[in-house]
Amino acid sequence: MDLPSPQPGTRTVGLTSLQRQVVDFFVDGVRVLGLPRSLGEIYGLLFISTAPLSLDDLVRDLGISKGSASQGLRTLRTLGAVREAQGNGDRRTYYEPAVDLKKLVGGFIREQVRPHLDSGKTKLQSISETASLTTDPVDKEFFTDRIERLESWMKRGSQVLPMLQRILGQ
Amino acid sequence: MDLPSPQPGTRTVGLTSLQRQVVDFFVDGVRVLGLPRSLGEIYGLLFISTAPLSLDDLVRDLGISKGSASQGLRTLRTLGAVREAQGNGDRRTYYEPAVDLKKLVGGFIREQVRPHLDSGKTKLQSISETASLTTDPVDKEFFTDRIERLESWMKRGSQVLPMLQRILGQ
DNA sequence: CAAGTAGTTCAAAAAAACTTGAACAAACTC
């Protein structure tokens, strides 16, 4: 009744070769973004699935633990990269991928980039205060100059994000 | 003759509090970019130094190993984020930071982003070939649609990079 | 050219990040 038992040492044995290739593609993709491998696996499989998948589907097909799947799905939901599929007469939850680049980029910016930009701005303020205590006028001018530069970097970063989202979104 | 000996368990003890704060700022910064902590430490210290620093300066002030400093400097050079300072009558090499945002972003794109985009495009081609073997016409149409979407994402990515660089550069 | 200095390399150690799985809570079913 069961499918052929998995070859030991090999994960994602239940996948077709297309699925495996797409999963790999996204595993690489999320790695660039500094996100864990499992996110790429989950998103990738959803992306190339013709129907929504449940947590158990992911556990079985990807050969990952329930814990990984659960946490991965949560992160992907937070990022707006997956959503629950509607209307399948079933108790369990099925997921489908968000495939709108603008939305994906937006979620990434909101969750991963903005928080760092914001904390950077806070840090910069206290750096500025520390620098203001400098007594040597030559040093002080140099520090002020560098700090202004950092402030301009942060400002540009903030300006670029909405642009990025606009450019990438359709 | 020596400075007060370092407090055990604490690194970067040789730094002023301004230096420490700036180093922290960059440590956070490089982490977002998925680069190792030591790169942030090294770049941060160079950034807030009034004069170029040698490898030994970095080892002493940051409390990192010679190996880390050497490898970190190499990566930073590759990224175009530091360069050798000219004209100090001395055998050893002194480094100063590149402080032009355009150049920094350009180096990051060239070294860290482009290679992944390129390998992604290659992968996508072979995915496309695999999908073309699909017999079921409904599946085939779905796969084709998804792959086209990926292709459009990659294309947009490629288009955005130069724009980004332009927008951020001055 | 011997002794010293600057810097690199890379195997092994340490640290950080990710995944697992067992215990748990919540919701459903009969």
Place this chain on the structure above:
DNA sequence: GAGTTTGTTCAAGTTTTTTTGAACTACTTG
């Protein structure tokens, strides 16, 4: 309402990444 099923949590285990440091190369200098 006892027993399933679905999904979450988190401490412990595993894997991956980063750092260290000792051995080495290549200069330099007296």
